[in-house]
Amino acid sequence: MLKVNGVSRSFGDHRVLDSVSFDVKPGRMTGFLGANGAGKTTTMRIILGVLKADAGSVTWNGQPVTQGVRQRFGYMPEERGLYPKMKVADQIQWFGRLHGMSAAAAASSTERLLEELDLSTRANDKLEALSLGNQQRAQIAASLVHDPELLILDEPFSGLDPIAVDTVLRVLRQRAADGAPVLFSSHQLSVVEQLCDDLVIISTGEIKASGERDELKQRYGTPRYELVVGSDAGWLRDVPGIKVTSVDGPRAVFEPASTDGFRNGGEALDQRILQEAMRRGEVRAFTPVVPSLNEIFKEAI
Amino acid sequence: MTSVEERTSVESRNDSDGVSFMQATRLVAEREIKAFLQMKGFWIGLAAIVIGLFAASILPNVLGGGDTKVAVTGAEVAQTLEAGPFDVERTDDVAAAEELVRTEQVEAAVVPDTTGQSATGVSVVALENPPSDLMASLGSPPPVNLLDPGEVGEGEKQLVIMVFALVFMLFAMGGTAIAQSAVTEKQTRVVEILVSTLPVKSLLAGKIVGHTLLTVGQVVVLAIAAPIALQVGGNEALLEVILPALGWYVPFLILAFLLLASMWAVAGSLVSRQEDLGSTMGLVMTLVFGPYMAVIFLADNATAMTVLSYVPFSAAIAMPVRLFTGEAQLWEPFVSLGLIAVMIVVITAVATRLYTGSLLQTGGKVKLSRAWSSASD
Numbered sequence: 001m002l003k004v005n006g007v008s009r010s011f012g013d014h015r016v017l018d019s020v021s022f023d024v025k026p027g028r029m030t031g032f033l034g035a036n037g038a039g040k041t042t043t044m045r046i047i048l049g050v051l052k053a054d055a056g057s058v059t060w061n062g063q064p065v066t067q068g069v070r071q072r073f074g075y076m077p078e079e080r081g082l083y084p085k086m087k088v089a090d091q092i093q094w095f096g097r098l099h100g101m102s103a104a105a106a107a108s109s110t111e112r113l114l115e116e117l118d119l120s121t122r123a124n125d126k127l128e129a130l131s132l133g134n135q136q137r138a139q140i141a142a143s144l145v146h147d148p149e150l151l152i153l154d155e156p157f158s159g160l161d162p163i164a165v166d167t168v169l170r171v172l173r174q175r176a177a178d179g180a181p182v183l184f185s186s187h188q189l190s191v192v193e194q195l196c197d198d199l200v201i202i203s204t205g206e207i208k209a210s211g212e213r214d215e216l217k218q219r220y221g222t223p224r225y226e227l228v229v230g231s232d233a234g235w236l237r238d239v240p241g242i243k244v245t246s247v248d249g250p251r252a253v254f255e256p257a258s259t260d261g262f263r264n265g266g267e268a269l270d271q272r273i274l275q276e277a278m279r280r281g282e283v284r285a286f287t288p289v290v291p292s293l294n295e296i297f298k299e300a301i
Numbered sequence: 302m303t304s305v306e307e308r309t310s311v312e313s314r315n316d317s318d319g320v321s322f323m324q325a326t327r328l329v330a331e332r333e334i335k336a337f338l339q340m341k342g343f344w345i346g347l348a349a350i351v352i353g354l355f356a357a358s359i360l361p362n363v364l365g366g367g368d369t370k371v372a373v374t375g376a377e378v379a380q381t382l383e384a385g386p387f388d389v390e391r392t393d394d395v396a397a398a399e400e401l402v403r404t405e406q407v408e409a410a411v412v413p414d415t416t417g418q419s420a421t422g423v424s425v426v427a428l429e430n431p432p433s434d435l436m437a438s439l440g441s442p443p444p445v446n447l448l449d450p451g452e453v454g455e456g457e458k459q460l461v462i463m464v465f466a467l468v469f470m471l472f473a474m475g476g477t478a479i480a481q482s483a484v485t486e487k488q489t490r491v492v493e494i495l496v497s498t499l500p501v502k503s504l505l506a507g508k509i510v511g512h513t514l515l516t517v518g519q520v521v522v523l524a525i526a527a528p529i530a531l532q533v534g535g536n537e538a539l540l541e542v543i544l545p546a547l548g549w550y551v552p553f554l555i556l557a558f559l560l561l562a563s564m565w566a567v568a569g570s571l572v573s574r575q576e577d578l579g580s581t582m583g584l585v586m587t588l589v590f591g592p593y594m595a596v597i598f599l600a601d602n603a604t605a606m607t608v609l610s611y612v613p614f615s616a617a618i619a620m621p622v623r624l625f626t627g628e629a630q631l632w633e634p635f636v637s638l639g640l641i642a643v644m645i646v647v648i649t650a651v652a653t654r655l656y657t658g659s660l661l662q663t664g665g666k667v668k669l670s671r672a673w674s675s676a677s678d
Contacts, residue, residue, distance in 0.1 A: 081492070098499060099498060
């Protein structure tokens with residue numbers, strides 16, 4: 001398990017990270033969410049030893065993260081880059097050896113990965129001859145070649161075409177299933193939503209929320225119901241105790257007016273509304289609306 | 302979940318400390334060398350230098366009319382030589398022939414032998430060394446009388462300086478390659494992966510080792526090609542003059558390259574784009590060509606040359622020249638080499654810090670003071 005404990009960092013007078021703490025657990029995909037400039041990249045750079053922390057520590061399985069430990073990590077920086085004039089396979093193999101693999105092991109791992117990422121046909125092309133999407137795949141291969149114990153990916157999906165996103169998703173899920181913790185940042189909430197098990201939300205250098213995705217959704221998302229009736233649903237507006245967020249003919253979404261939710265006091269507000277709707281006529285649907293990550297995100301920061 | 306945690310902890314207990322400094326340095330050096338050997342430009346450049354070398358050695362013989370000017374005393378020999386590729390000037394006596402040699406109006410003189418050691422009854426008089434084509438056409442080698450042995454002639458001195466020019470061109474190319482490699486890694490941002498994986502010092506050391514080997518390798522190619530070219534061009538005599546001095550050039554050249562190598566890397570790491578390299582490489586370029594120019598202009602000033610042969614940046618040229626001309630004592634090159642070695646340690650230590658500090662700073666040109674102070678990040 002990777003533990004980030006109270007990490008702080010300033011650039012000049014500007015405090016970029018303020019006592020940041022969170023865990024990345026084995027076998028789980030952890031999404032790292034935050035607006036641009038929130039401190040995601042700085043945090044990742046500190047974990048990877050590219051930057052030093054002013055205070056706090058990073059540990060891997062209880063041990064401090066040293067150069068030797070870091071060599072077993074896989075890192076894909078936000079600003080992508082490989083050697084443009086080097087052949088794809090040569091390059092990935094070289095990175096494998098840089099991470100301590102033997103030449104033979106690096107070669108077979110490279111071959112396997114290129115296969116997995118649908119890049120085998122370009123193995124002997126120079127990197128600069130590849131399309132941007134394929135360069136991205138090569139980048140991912142370079143961060144996976146040594147079968148890392150921990151994967152840290154900064155915006156792994158930006159710049160990928162939809163097919164590549166699927167390929168990369170598949171590969172990353174496989175690594176997580178094999179037991180490697182995966183920490184990835186993204187601002188594409190929809191991707192994070194379908195991919196991550198855990199969430200860490202950062203804003204202006206502070207961790208605002210962290211934990212399991214579903215638990216966070218319950219904690220931060222406002223409970224909401226969607227009601228679809230046979231005729232016009234406009235009457236909902238006059239029901240006390242709720243706030244209607246949208247009405248579109250027979251369809252309406254509503255939430256409790258107070259922060260206590262639907263179940264304050266003895267009576268369940270949601271059940272009373274359902275009964276009222278059935279009394280008025282046909283009810284086609286009455287569904288709880290699962291809050292989107294977007295919502296959690298906005299609420300948490 | 303527990304099983305996974307157990308597995309990882311067992312693994313980490315068994316793990317070594319990863320790739321060592323030496324291994325990382327070797328891998329970086331290997332990549333630098335491979336990248337260069339795969340470049341067409343590299344081979345074209347090297348081929349151009351070798352071809353140039355051969356051309357410089359052979360062409361004068363082919364184009365310069367070819368006829369060697371010879372003064373001859375004795376009608377019989379004169380007739381024989383006039384049939385060959387020689388411009389023969391008949392003289393009445395030996396003294397007149399020797400005078401023509403001394404005033405360099407002819408390259409050599411063929412006179413009747415007086416020592417009694419000659420099989421053909423003639424001997425050759427020359428200033429420093431007899432023309433080889435003349436020697437060849439006289440059948441069994443006649444005795445040679447050198448009027449001005451020992452002294453190193455102007456021609457040789459020029460040649461030595463030319464060889465230096467060639468070597469320094471290689472140095473400038475090798476240095477530029479280090480700077481370009483550093484800036485490429487910054488420009489493409491691959492440096493971030495590198496820094497997270499291996500010690501920055503091994504990244505720098507690998508570059509220096511790789512390009513030193515490449516440059517020394519090219520010097521070796523030149524060292525092998527030059528004698529062959531001289532042989533083909535019929536300049537064996539020149540070869541004999543150069544060879545003894547060659548032994549001293551090698552250690553000086555290697556140290557001279559190492560002296561500047563880390564500075565080239567800093568020049569590259571200060572900027573983020575290839576286009577900006579010129580602005581930071583100026584100083585290092587000056588340190589390559591400044592001493593070279595100084596040695597050329599001050600070559601006749603013994604005091605200046607003595608000083609230059611101890612200043613680390615110019616010692617690599619000045620000291621071998623002094624050895625070549627016989628001015629330096631035997632212990633002098635060792636002291637000079639020692640001084641360069643000390644300077645290498647100092648410069649490399651400073652450069653390592655600057656390189657570390659500027660490597661991850663992107664944007665414009667990094668100020669040296671900022672590179673120095675942010676090295677602790």
